[in-house]
Amino acid sequence: MASEVWRPSFAWRDKLVLASVQTLVASITTISQLTWTGVRIGGNAHLDRSAERLSSLLVWLEAQVPDDRSGFIPGALAVQDIFFASGIRFAEARPIGVEFAWSQYPRLGALIARLDQRPSFKANPIWWWDPDVVGYGPGGLPLYEGPGAYTT
DSSP states (O other): OOSSSSOGGGHHHHHHHHHHHHHHHHHHHHHHHHHTTTOOTTSOHHHHHHHHHHHHHHHHHHHHSOSTTOOSSTTSOOHHHHHHHHHHHHHHTSOSSOOOOGGGOHHHHHHHHHHHTSHHHHTSOOOOOOTTEEEEOGGGOEEEOSTTOOOO
């Protein structure tokens, strides 16, 4: 685990990576929130720009990971790594019209795959969510309340 959020000798770069991951996650969150109100990518200029921003950020972030065995701060598990993976898994667990072609971003894909193997990530999966989910069944199956809803 990194002992600091950024390294003194790389403060600007590490802070820029963190800010870029934050922008990526903010774009994902905006898309998610507006999707639940009925606004979709392809039907709204703001969401279209947010989706395009994801692609641009992923290209840049891919270049910030030195190889497929490292994270954003080589030799350490960094806040940037955890925040990135959590934001990506958040997007992947929701039907919001965002998909990631990891073959285009092999270092980022490898980072997420490594984090998925950590006991802490396995113990805290990011499951499907929508406003009507009241709990989760086996394997993260969403549970709904009310007439005709699936429950275990």
